[in-house]
Amino acid sequence: MISVAIVEDDDVIREAVREYLDSQDNMICTAAKPSVEHFLAVLNEETLPDVILMDIGLPGMSGISGMKLITAKYPGVNIIMFTVYIDSHKIFESLCAGASGYLLKNTSFPDMKQAIEIIHGGGSMMSPPIARKVMEHFHAGRKKRVTSPLTDKEKEIVQGLVDGLSYKMIAGSSSISIETVRTHIKNIYKKLQVHCKADVIRKSLSGEI
Amino acid sequence: MISVAIVEDDDVIREAVREYLDSQDNMICTAAKPSVEHFLAVLNEETLPDVILMDIGLPGMSGISGMKLITAKYPGVNIIMFTVYIDSHKIFESLCAGASGYLLKNTSFPDMKQAIEIIHGGGSMMSPPIARKVMEHFHAGRKKRVTSPLTDKEKEIVQGLVDGLSYKMIAGSSSISIETVRTHIKNIYKKLQVHCKADVIRKSLSGEI
DNA sequence: GGGGGTATCCCATGTTTGTGGTATATTTAG
DNA sequence: CTAAATATACCACAAACATGGGATACCCCC
Numbered sequence: 001m002i003s004v005a006i007v008e009d010d011d012v013i014r015e016a017v018r019e020y021l022d023s024q025d026n027m028i029c030t031a032a033k034p035s036v037e038h039f040l041a042v043l044n045e046e047t048l049p050d051v052i053l054m055d056i057g058l059p060g061m062s063g064i065s066g067m068k069l070i071t072a073k074y075p076g077v078n079i080i081m082f083t084v085y086i087d088s089h090k091i092f093e094s095l096c097a098g099a100s101g102y103l104l105k106n107t108s109f110p111d112m113k114q115a116i117e118i119i120h121g122g123g124s125m126m127s128p129p130i131a132r133k134v135m136e137h138f139h140a141g142r143k144k145r146v147t148s149p150l151t152d153k154e155k156e157i158v159q160g161l162v163d164g165l166s167y168k169m170i171a172g173s174s175s176i177s178i179e180t181v182r183t184h185i186k187n188i189y190k191k192l193q194v195h196c197k198a199d200v201i202r203k204s205l206s207g208e209i
Numbered sequence: 210m211i212s213v214a215i216v217e218d219d220d221v222i223r224e225a226v227r228e229y230l231d232s233q234d235n236m237i238c239t240a241a242k243p244s245v246e247h248f249l250a251v252l253n254e255e256t257l258p259d260v261i262l263m264d265i266g267l268p269g270m271s272g273i274s275g276m277k278l279i280t281a282k283y284p285g286v287n288i289i290m291f292t293v294y295i296d297s298h299k300i301f302e303s304l305c306a307g308a309s310g311y312l313l314k315n316t317s318f319p320d321m322k323q324a325i326e327i328i329h330g331g332g333s334m335m336s337p338p339i340a341r342k343v344m345e346h347f348h349a350g351r352k353k354r355v356t357s358p359l360t361d362k363e364k365e366i367v368q369g370l371v372d373g374l375s376y377k378m379i380a381g382s383s384s385i386s387i388e389t390v391r392t393h394i395k396n397i398y399k400k401l402q403v404h405c406k407a408d409v410i411r412k413s414l415s416g417e418i
Numbered sequence: 419g420g421g422g423g424t425a426t427c428c429c430a431t432g433t434t435t436g437t438g439g440t441a442t443a444t445t446t447a448g
Numbered sequence: 449c450t451a452a453a454t455a456t457a458c459c460a461c462a463a464a465c466a467t468g469g470g471a472t473a474c475c476c477c478c
């Protein structure tokens with residue numbers, strides 16, 4: 001019997017997963033909490049499950065921070081990150097912080113069950129797109145730079161952001177209006193699927209752009 | 210229709226895999242050779258398959274060397290290493306040389322078929338024990354920086370900034386008030402002699418902190 | 419015991435950023 | 449040629465940020 005805990009803020013998903021796992025004859029869901037804080041409140045040596053399914057995008061403490069706390073206290077526990085993010089940074093931060101698996105939320109219930117069984121058996125499981133990212137991390141040698149979706153002007157703006165310039169300073173150094181800078185940045189955010197400067201800087205410095 | 214090539218010296222395994230794949234209605238086995246040399250002799254733009262199943266322990270040129278030759282000439286091809294080795298060095302050498310997947314020879318035919326489909330679809334697939342090795346590789350990569358002038362709490366805040374979190378989110382994930390976050394950030398700026406988030410993120414990612 | 423550093427919290431003010439619009443000229447691709 | 453993409457520019461509003469204060473409490477060291 002494999003004991004499993006779920007930390008997921010979406011009530012519908014959490015309860016659906018809980019019901020599915022509980023209906024399996026080799027699994028039991030010992031906890032289903034909407035946040036890391038709620039989960040930590042009931043976690044101790046007695047209640048420690050074999051496997052923890054942890055969302056990343058949680059209210060309050062993030063799933064990654066939560067995992068760091070949990071693995072620091074219980075190094076042997078198996079944690080599966082369970083999320084919508086395919087962002088390289090989040091993946092590698094999770095892996096470095098001790099995750100044993102990384103499943104996307106579009107994973108089917110049977111696949112999820114299989115992942116739990118595999119990880120409980122000492123293996124590891126990643127959704128294929130995640131595995132691909134991990135692979136590509138090793139392929140560092142031959143990268144195609146043609147993958148950038150940004151135009152030259154947009155790349156120029158990004159460089160300004162990376163250099164720590166404000167919109168006003170970018171406008172000055174490119175001799176365009178600050179409003180134009182704002183428009184470019186809106187388009188950049190749309191293309192990169194981000195919502196703040198920090199993400200652009202991180203992606204740029206990590207070679208994702 | 211996915212075209213697949215097999216490079217495997219064991220006649221029994223090679224022919225069994227070839228027959229199985231050919232019997233699938235969405236796959237065709239375009240080549241089944243006992244060595245890299247035999248395979249290279251028939252490989253060109255015309256015969257290039259979508260996916261190559263490559264053994265590592267081959268007579269003559271090893272599968273890893275063969276893969277390096279093939280990926281150098283055809284960067285887009287998907288190669289799955291197919292072997293008995295769980296040796297870390299062989300795994301990472303394969304991944305670094307451009308493998309898109311890594312299957313153990315005890316993999317069932319249906320799982321192999323699924324792996325080929327996943328990899329052809331842009332994902333990636335590793336047998337669970339391999340994935341575990343890869344995970345552990347990241348777990349080992351936790352390092353500390355001794356030169357940092359920042360306190361642990363301040364580094365925690367910096368990490369939040371790098372992750373693209375707002376002050377509010379950092380406050381939430383660290384369970385402190387947003388005002389405390391602001392105070393910490395004021396102190397961080399003073400210590401690092403900077404005046405905006407962007408500079409902190411850049412310094413952090415470039416290893417200056 | 420006092421001083422320095424850390425961690426916590428609050429207020430106020432002005433600036434910057436994020437996001438939703440709209441709009442025009444130019445270039446590029448189909 | 450028409451449609452799409454690009455580069456330019458503006459408005460408005462809410463949220464987030466940067467910076468200046470001040471305050472309490474803890475701990476360590478001299």
